[in-house]
Amino acid sequence: QSVLTQPPSVSAAPGQKVTISCSGSSSNIGENYVSWYQQIPGTAPKLLIYDNSERPSGIPDRFSGSKSGTSATLDITGLQSGDEADYYCATWDVSLNTGVFGTGTEVTVL
Amino acid sequence: QVQLQESGPGLVMPSQTLSLTCTVSGGSMTTGYYYWSWIRQHPGKGLEWIGYVYHRGSAYYNPSLESRVTISVDTSKKQFYLRLTSVTAADTAVYYCARRPNWYFDLWGRGTLVTVPS
Numbered sequence: 363q364s365v366l367t368q369p370p371s372v373s374a375a376p377g378q379k380v381t382i383s384c385s386g387s388s389s390n391i392g393e394n395y396v397s398w399y400q401q402i403p404g405t406a407p408k409l410l411i412y413d414n415s416e417r418p419s420g421i422p423d424r425f426s427g428s429k430s431g432t433s434a435t436l437d438i439t440g441l442q443s444g445d446e447a448d449y450y451c452a453t454w455d456v457s458l459n460t461g462v463f464g465t466g467t468e469v470t471v472l
Numbered sequence: 473q474v475q476l477q478e479s480g481p482g483l484v485m486p487s488q489t490l491s492l493t494c495t496v497s498g499g500s501m502t503t504g505y506y507y508w509s510w511i512r513q514h515p516g517k518g519l520e521w522i523g524y525v526y527h528r529g530s531a532y533y534n535p536s537l538e539s540r541v542t543i544s545v546d547t548s549k550k551q552f553y554l555r556l557t558s559v560t561a562a563d564t565a566v567y568y569c570a571r572r573p574n575w576y577f578d579l580w581g582r583g584t585l586v587t588v589p590s
Contacts (some may be wrong), residue, residue, distance in 0.1 A: 364518060397576035399519075406568055406583050407519065410578040429502035450519055454575050460534045461575070 365390060366464035372408075373470035378441050382467045384434040384451035390462055394425055394454045396434040398427055402447045410449075411436060443471050476569050476581035481526070483587050484563075490556040494569030501547045502527045507572040508552040510543060512565040520565075524572055525552055562590035563584035566581055 367385045374380045384396065395413050399407035409418050410429035414434065426437045434451055451464035478493035494508070499559065509524040523533035525543040533541045537556070545552040556563060565584050570577040 365527060395575055399577075406580040407577070408580070409576060409578050410575070412578070452519070452521075452576070456536065460536070461520065463519040466518045 364465045365455060365462050366453070367457065368449075368451060368464040368467045370465070371468040371470065373472055374441050375472045376443065379437060380441060380469055382436040382438075382469070384436070384464045386432050386434075386453065388432055389457035390432075390453050390455040391429065391434055392432040393456050396427065396429050396451055396453045397467055398436045399450045399452065400447045401450065407411050407450065428459045438469070441471055443470055446471050474579055475570070476568060476571065476579055477533060478569050478584040480586070482569055482585055483589070486588055486590070487558055490554070490559050490563060490588075492554040492567055492569075492584065492586070494552050494554075494581060496550045496552075501545070501550055501552075505573065508545060509570045509572045510554045511568045511570055511577070513568070514565045522554065550565060555582050559588045563586050566590045569572045
């Protein structure tokens with residue numbers, strides 16, 4: 363049972379924008395950086411965003427992250443069929459003393 | 473380019489010990505400030521962080537698994553290891569090794585499915 367809550371699914375048409383929320387608390391998101399991962403079914407997760415809003419080399423700027431208080435958000439603009447995947451947020455929880463991942467969100471391109 | 477690859481048995485009997493190896497290729501384990509990590513994913517479920525080891529050997533574990541987990545490293549072989557004792561069907565999962573430069577995982581192995589029959 364994760365302490366970071368994400369919507370189970372979001373969807374939009376190609377070219378549109380989706381926003382994925384990650385809701386936590388003062389002991390996790392409120393205290394630490396958030397990262398985001400994309401997992402295409404059958405493959406390993408891939409880092410999309412680190413330190414709340416930084417993109418690793420090779421990640422297009424269609425992916426952007428932000429954090430405010432105890433919540434974080436991942437935006438995907440110019441949605442493409444290749445963006446269909448599960449997306450997870452992650453951070454450290456100082457109360458549980460462990461790394462925590464979000465519940466995951468399935469993105470569907472209509 | 474640094475790559476990670478998990479290896480180990482795909483089937484472990486209940487009450488036995490799960491042992492996996494992660495081999496690091498294309499780079500050094502001791503350059504930089506990295507924590508070498510294990511993460512698992514139960515079938516159809518989300519991700520669960522298991523723990524990590526620093527190249528000098530200090531390790532840290534998820535408190536929920538701490539009593540059964542050991543993560544160790546052998547930098548001369550460019551490998552790190554996961555050992556999980558007294559497994560049950562609830563330990564059936566895909567196990568990933570990953571590199572952690574800070575509090576995020578920038579490189580992942582492909583994962584290996586470990587099944588514990590019920």
